[in-house]
Amino acid sequence: MERPLLVYTTFPDLASALNIGEALVRERLIACINVMPGMQSVYSWKGAVERGAEVAALLKSREGLADALTAALKARHPYDTPIILHLPVAGADADTAAWILAETQPDGSAGAEPQSA
Template sequence: MSVLIAFCTCPDADSARRLAGTLVEERLAACVNLLPGMTSVYRWRDAVETTDEVQLIIKTTAARLPALAARLAELHPYELPELLAVQAAAGLPAYLAWVTAETSEPREEP
């Protein structure tokens, strides 16, 4: 079971909610936390920028990360969205199993 915690920033609460809802609805994430009130300082196109953002903390699996990344690139309002993922070193076994089950691709009915 390879559970990942992925991080992505959004420009506002509305885009963060839409993106989180889509990722969970499409089983690309089991859960997404939205942390408002974050300020990011970064260099973009040779200028230092300061932007208020909403941080998404996305629980997914290594198997679903490529599809999550592709969908994020399609839906995200930024030209270059942030997506960083780290492996969960440990966790409550039942929670890790839940993340895996909730991100499993739906089975087709025969």
């Protein structure tokens, strides 16, 4: 069975995170996006230390879609250089893994939805 993949990224605002996340779900590149607003970031960018409000997001997908998901995320992302970190999953509940795999199949063979994504 193909392993799940988590992708961490940030967005400038809630609307862009939700809109891009919904597009990726509809394209079956991800099964789910968890959006966490209210994050404050301190980071180095082009030689300066910056501060800003951001929205963190965790995307649930599968390893075989890593490249396609990265390309689609970059194409839609409002940042010039978005943070996109692939977080391999060492283990997962079998039902959770099966749901992620089913929801990211191109033929739409979706499985049962978990109670909490």
